[in-house]
Amino acid sequence: MVNAHLKRWFPVVGFAAALVFTGDHLALSRSSPERLRFAHTFTADSERTIVNAAIAEFEQEHPPVKIEQVVFNSETYQTIGWRLQFHGRQQPDVFFHWRGFKVNYAVERGWAMDMTPYLSPGFLDQLLPSTVQRIKGGIYLLPQSVDISNLVWYNQDVFARLGLAEPATLEQWREVCLRLRAAKLLPLAQGNRDLWPMGNFGEELLGQSLGAARLDRLFQSGTVVEPTDLRGLGTLEFFRTNGCLDLPGVLEPGGIGAMSDIDAKVVFLTGKSAQHIVGSWFLADIADARAKNELRFPVGLFPAPSGVGELDAMTSVTTGFLVNPATKNPRAATAFIELLLSRKYQSQFAALGNLSARKDAASFTSEPLGQRMLEILAKTPVIVPPPDTGYLPEHANIFYEVCGKILTGKLTVASAAEYWNDQKRNLARKGL
Amino acid sequence: MSKRGQMLFFVPSLLIFLVFVLLPTTQTLIDSFYPPRGAGREFVGGLYYRYAMTDPKFHQSLANNLIYLFLTLFFEVTVGMLLALGLEREGRLNSFLRVVFFSPSVLSLVVIGLVFGFMFKEGVGVWPAMLNEDRALVTVSAISGWAYCGFYMVIFLAGLAAIPEELIEAGRLDGAGPWQLFWKIKLPQLKEVIFVSLLICFTGAFKAFDLFWVLLPNQDHAAIVSTVLVNEFVKFDDPGYGSTLAVILTLMVLLTVAIIWAARRLWPGTVNAAVAAAKS
Numbered sequence: 001m002v003n004a005h006l007k008r009w010f011p012v013v014g015f016a017a018a019l020v021f022t023g024d025h026l027a028l029s030r031s032s033p034e035r036l037r038f039a040h041t042f043t044a045d046s047e048r049t050i051v052n053a054a055i056a057e058f059e060q061e062h063p064p065v066k067i068e069q070v071v072f073n074s075e076t077y078q079t080i081g082w083r084l085q086f087h088g089r090q091q092p093d094v095f096f097h098w099r100g101f102k103v104n105y106a107v108e109r110g111w112a113m114d115m116t117p118y119l120s121p122g123f124l125d126q127l128l129p130s131t132v133q134r135i136k137g138g139i140y141l142l143p144q145s146v147d148i149s150n151l152v153w154y155n156q157d158v159f160a161r162l163g164l165a166e167p168a169t170l171e172q173w174r175e176v177c178l179r180l181r182a183a184k185l186l187p188l189a190q191g192n193r194d195l196w197p198m199g200n201f202g203e204e205l206l207g208q209s210l211g212a213a214r215l216d217r218l219f220q221s222g223t224v225v226e227p228t229d230l231r232g233l234g235t236l237e238f239f240r241t242n243g244c245l246d247l248p249g250v251l252e253p254g255g256i257g258a259m260s261d262i263d264a265k266v267v268f269l270t271g272k273s274a275q276h277i278v279g280s281w282f283l284a285d286i287a288d289a290r291a292k293n294e295l296r297f298p299v300g301l302f303p304a305p306s307g308v309g310e311l312d313a314m315t316s317v318t319t320g321f322l323v324n325p326a327t328k329n330p331r332a333a334t335a336f337i338e339l340l341l342s343r344k345y346q347s348q349f350a351a352l353g354n355l356s357a358r359k360d361a362a363s364f365t366s367e368p369l370g371q372r373m374l375e376i377l378a379k380t381p382v383i384v385p386p387p388d389t390g391y392l393p394e395h396a397n398i399f400y401e402v403c404g405k406i407l408t409g410k411l412t413v414a415s416a417a418e419y420w421n422d423q424k425r426n427l428a429r430k431g432l
Numbered sequence: 433m434s435k436r437g438q439m440l441f442f443v444p445s446l447l448i449f450l451v452f453v454l455l456p457t458t459q460t461l462i463d464s465f466y467p468p469r470g471a472g473r474e475f476v477g478g479l480y481y482r483y484a485m486t487d488p489k490f491h492q493s494l495a496n497n498l499i500y501l502f503l504t505l506f507f508e509v510t511v512g513m514l515l516a517l518g519l520e521r522e523g524r525l526n527s528f529l530r531v532v533f534f535s536p537s538v539l540s541l542v543v544i545g546l547v548f549g550f551m552f553k554e555g556v557g558v559w560p561a562m563l564n565e566d567r568a569l570v571t572v573s574a575i576s577g578w579a580y581c582g583f584y585m586v587i588f589l590a591g592l593a594a595i596p597e598e599l600i601e602a603g604r605l606d607g608a609g610p611w612q613l614f615w616k617i618k619l620p621q622l623k624e625v626i627f628v629s630l631l632i633c634f635t636g637a638f639k640a641f642d643l644f645w646v647l648l649p650n651q652d653h654a655a656i657v658s659t660v661l662v663n664e665f666v667k668f669d670d671p672g673y674g675s676t677l678a679v680i681l682t683l684m685v686l687l688t689v690a691i692i693w694a695a696r697r698l699w700p701g702t703v704n705a706a707v708a709a710a711k712s
Contacts, residue, residue, distance in 0.1 A: 080666045258564050401652065408565065430483045431476075
């Protein structure tokens with residue numbers, strides 16, 4: 001009887017055990033010197049066309065290496081995808097990332113390789129020095145683009161009609177907003193449901209009032225935030241109390257907290273507001289709206305101006321590519337990134353509104369607003385990172401909440417420091 | 433059926449339970465005692481549990497869960513019962529209305545959330561500002577009620593159909609009016625159905641996630657425990673604390689079930705008691 005049982009079940013158990021112990025070798029695609037996995041978030045057709053062309057050229061010039069694309073949705077990638085891709089067997093060889101906390105995190109965990117030994121001679125000289133960061137003396141991220149996080153996009157027709165000029169100082173800008181409101185127009189269409197839009201703007205305001213070093217200190221564990229440190233956020237309070245973010249019939253007071261950034265963009269592009277604060281990537285949306293004949297007014301832009309006596313600071317994040325040290329072909333992986341960052345392909349990305357990190361970007365950026373953005377970038381002396389890429393997510397989140405609560409009246413600038421310190425103390429109990 | 437035959441039917445379910453319930457639950461419990469993955473995963477004991485006891489975000493989310501629980505008790509269970517009482521009688525109109533009220537419960541909550549999200553969009557929707565801070569929880573509860581009152585209506589209709597007609601007749605013969613019929617006869621007879629409904633409603637309220645995630649992302653004033661714990665995993669890469677919240681949430685659901693089970697014994701609901709109550 002027992003023998004009969006054994007005979008019946010042994011093949012089943014044996015097969016299951018074989019599968020468990022050898023299943024790893026059944027994986028269809030495995031890392032090899034001839035196959036590179038490239039993880040990125042270029043989801044638009046126009047972007048994919050450029051990437052596909054670069055891959056085709058690389059494969060032709062580097063046989064038998066083949067490149068397999070792993071395309072992520074941007075929202076998924078920046079929240080969970082960029083970490084989870086390293087927990088499986090099929091890790092990427094080359095992957096996209098944002099400079100700052102996320103790159104440091106990848107370096108600390110051994111997910112990023114120092115590319116210095118594999119870079120072509122003179123390649124780094126082609127890139128803007130401010131975009132090339134050395135970590136522990138090595139180059140882990142090769143920069144592809146620079147995103148300016150906060151630009152004020154405005155309806156040029158409205159400004160012309162009211163005789164308004166681009167403000168040069170924060171004080172002038174506040175005046176512009178008050179005049180727009182007096183003319184019964186929504187001065188600013190902002191959607192802060194996800195907290196980062198106005199949180200990034202708040203970061204820039206503090207960067208202007210404090211400078212990069214003092215601002216950075218606020219996000220570190222154990223440091224105490226003083227009420228005077230947050231005086232730069234007075235502009236957020238000014239906007240809220242003077243109706244710059246709401247207008248009867250368009251946006252209810254406090255509605256900024258429930259509206260998404262995409263809805264705010266629609267409010268601006270449909271002409272319901274005079275201005276919209278968002279990053280340089282908005283140029284692609286404007287181009288799309290123009291192409292579909294949905295944009296009925298000319299759009300201008302200016303950087304968020306600093307107050308009299310304040311620093312000229314800007315929130316900006318560099319994006320680029322890294323190489324996984326587990327790759328079987330680091331030379332090919334680095335060479336592929338160099339091809340993507342070459343003038344040939346960067347000029348094609350620039351036509352889509354991308355601000356290239358190359359020194360010669362101005363020579364191939366023909367879009368007038370794109371050229372304006374490059375000028376702004378080149379002239380700004382102080383760059384501060386957006387909180388969600390520059391700092392630990394928990395600390396960044398506290399700051400985003402502070403800005404969100406000031407905008408909805410739950411906090412004042414005077415009480416914000418106490419709230420921030422309370423949250424920091426709470427995080428400290430968790431060891432952060 | 434032979435024992436082997438019985439095992440053959442039992443084993444697949446057991447395997448599914450092991451792989452998709454027991455193993456992940458055990459792993460979650462283990463993860464709640466360790467910090468995020470990285471170099472040096474060391475045991476931290478009850479650090480995250482102690483942190484949860486003092487975390488204002490967790491307390492706020494728990495309060496929101498309880499508020500949502502009582503609001504859905506009204507919007508889902510009470511409205512469902514009233515619909516059942518109103519549509520109890522057979523008829524073409526009633527049959528049609530039963531289908532109308534039950535239909536939303538077959539839709540995915542994510543789809544429902546997206547549709548209502550469009551309607552409530554600030555600046556562009558037909559009912560803007562419904563998700564503003566002072567009314568967000570009530571709005572989400574009402575949407576949940578719209579989606580599930582039909583489900584509870586069906587449960588109560590089945591319960592009402594199971595009440596012996598003789599009891600109702602006896603009550604009518606003794607001069608009981610509609611309210612007395614309901615309060616003294618039907619309600620006691622629906623005791624088991626009510627407790628099942630409470631069980632489903634209360635556990636559902638603690639497990640709620642979809643509507644809140646779709647309609648109110650990043651809104652800490654309307655966060656519930658499940659959205660907070662998912663954020664810990666996704667946004668903050670802290671599976672330790674996220675797992676801790678998951679364990680606490682599970683314990684709360686079990687506690688709720690135990691309370692409802694205990695309360696069931698406190699409510700007499702025999703046939704004789706109903707008849708005696710109708711006569712009095």
